[in-house]
Amino acid sequence: MKICYLCSDPEISLSGQTGPGAQIRCFVGALRKLDHEVALLGAAVAGYAPQDVAVFGIPQTTLFDDLTVAYHMPALRAVRHVCNNTMTEQSLRQILTFFQPDLIYERHSPFSFVGGVVAEQAGVPHMLEVNGPLCEQLALEGRPALRDAREALELAAFEHTNLILATDPAIQVKLVAAGVPPARVADMPARIERIVELAQRIPIPWRRGASAPSERRSA
Numbered sequence: 001m002k003i004c005y006l007c008s009d010p011e012i013s014l015s016g017q018t019g020p021g022a023q024i025r026c027f028v029g030a031l032r033k034l035d036h037e038v039a040l041l042g043a044a045v046a047g048y049a050p051q052d053v054a055v056f057g058i059p060q061t062t063l064f065d066d067l068t069v070a071y072h073m074p075a076l077r078a079v080r081h082v083c084n085n086t087m088t089e090q091s092l093r094q095i096l097t098f099f100q101p102d103l104i105y106e107r108h109s110p111f112s113f114v115g116g117v118v119a120e121q122a123g124v125p126h127m128l129e130v131n132g133p134l135c136e137q138l139a140l141e142g143r144p145a146l147r148d149a150r151e152a153l154e155l156a157a158f159e160h161t162n163l164i165l166a167t168d169p170a171i172q173v174k175l176v177a178a179g180v181p182p183a184r185v186a187d188m189p190a191r192i193e194r195i196v197e198l199a200q201r202i203p204i205p206w207r208r209g210a211s212a213p214s215e216r217r218s219a
Contacts, residue, residue, distance in 0.1 A: 001036045001037070001102045001103060001196060001199070001200070002036070002037045002038075002039075002099065002100065002101045002102045002103075003031060003036050003037070003038050003039075003101055003102065003103045003104075003105055003199075004038075004039050004040075004041060004092075004095060004096075004099060004101040004103070004104045004105070004124075005024070005027075005028055005031075005038060005039070005040045005041070005105050005106075005107075006040075006041050006042075006088075006092065006104060006105070006106040006107070006115045007020075007024055007040075007041070007042045007043065007106070007107045007109065008041075008042070008043050008058060008084055008085075008088040008106075008109045008112045008114065008115070009043060009044075009081075009107070009109035009110065009112070010043040010044055010058075010060055010080065010081070010084055011044070011077075012024070012042070012043070012044060012107075012109075013044045013046070013047070014040075014042050014044060014045050014047070014048035014055075015044075015045075015046060015047030015048045020107070020131075021044075021048075024040075024042075024107065025048070025050075027192070028040060028050075028053055029050075030192040031192060031196075032050075032052050032053060034192060034193065034196070036196070038053050038054070039053070039054040039055075039056065039095060039099045039101065040053055040054070040055045040056065041056045041057075041058060041088075041091055041092060041095055042055070042056075042057065042058065043057070043058045043060060043084060043088070044057075044060075045057045054099070056091065056095060057091075058084070058087050058088050058091045059087050059091070060084070060087070061080070061083055061084075061087075063080075063083075064076055064079075064080050078110070078111065078149070078150065081109065081110045081111035081112065082111045082149060082153075084109075084111075084112070085111070085112060085113065085114050085153075088112065088114045088115075089114045089117075089118060092104075092114065092115065092118050093118060093122075096118070096122050096124070101124060102124070102125070102199075103124070103125050103126070103127065103199045103202075104118075104119045104124050104125070104126045104127070105126075105127050105129070105195075105199075106126065106127070106128050106129065106161075107129045107131070108128055108129060108130045108131070108132070108157060110132075110150060111149065111150055111153050111154075112153065112157060113153045113154075113156040113157040113160065115128070115157075115161075116128060116156075116157055116159070116160030116161040117156070117160045119160070119161075120160050125162050125199060125202035125203075126160070126161045126162050126163075127161065127162060127163050127164075127165060127195070127198070127199055127202075128157065128158070128161040128163070128164045128165070129164075129165045129167065129188065130164055130165070130166050130167065130171055130175065131166075131167035131168070131171070131188075155178070155179070158175065158178070158180050161184070162184070162202045163184060163185075163186060163198060163199075163202065164180065164184060164185045164186070165186055165187070165188045165189070165195070165198075166185060166186070166187060166188060167188040169187065172185050172186075172187060186198065
């Protein structure tokens with residue numbers, strides 16, 4: 001299977017020795033050990049150059065580089081994430097012209113909704129890994145920067161994917177409570193092979209308007 005792994009979060013460095021970056025490298029490495037062809041598209045890929053994975057970087061804006069803590073930094077970080085959608089879309093569409101994956105596997109990022117929308121328009125199955133707090137939880141924790149925008153884009157991301165993999169049962173419960181159909185949410189499997197099996201159960205690639213949403217996104 002040809003898999004395009006997408007991580008558009010500019011705050012996740014794929015060269016990091018711990019945390020999300022290390023988790024992504026392990027995940028991609030496991031896919032390669034199973035002989036799947038992988039192309040990785042990320043916002044912070046500097047220093048990550050495996051020999052058997054095609055790695056592509058999402059160009060980043062430098063508009064916010066010189067802004068200091070005198071500004072409202074949570075809001076500026078949020079705006080940076082929103083701006084990142086445009087370059088993510090352009091980069092992903094470019095990769096689809098020559099890589100032609102069987103699956104786009106995306107790690108959900110704040111304010112990001114591009115992966116599922118582009119996948120739907122291109123007729124490529126899409127899986128969304130959700131492993132962080134949802135918008136509602138962030139607001140409860142006192143981090144409400146651009147809450148309305150994040151909530152709207154979060155719901156768009158959940159709407160335009162075939163299957164959401166929740167890394168925590170609590171996240172799965174909250175996704176369903178937020179209106180995501182239960183059939184479109186699953187626990188994150190412990191084995192890579194199981195993730196591939198779930199991907200292979202997604203219906204043959206669709207085109208926008210070719211079938212009803214419930215038919216397109218069932219898993």
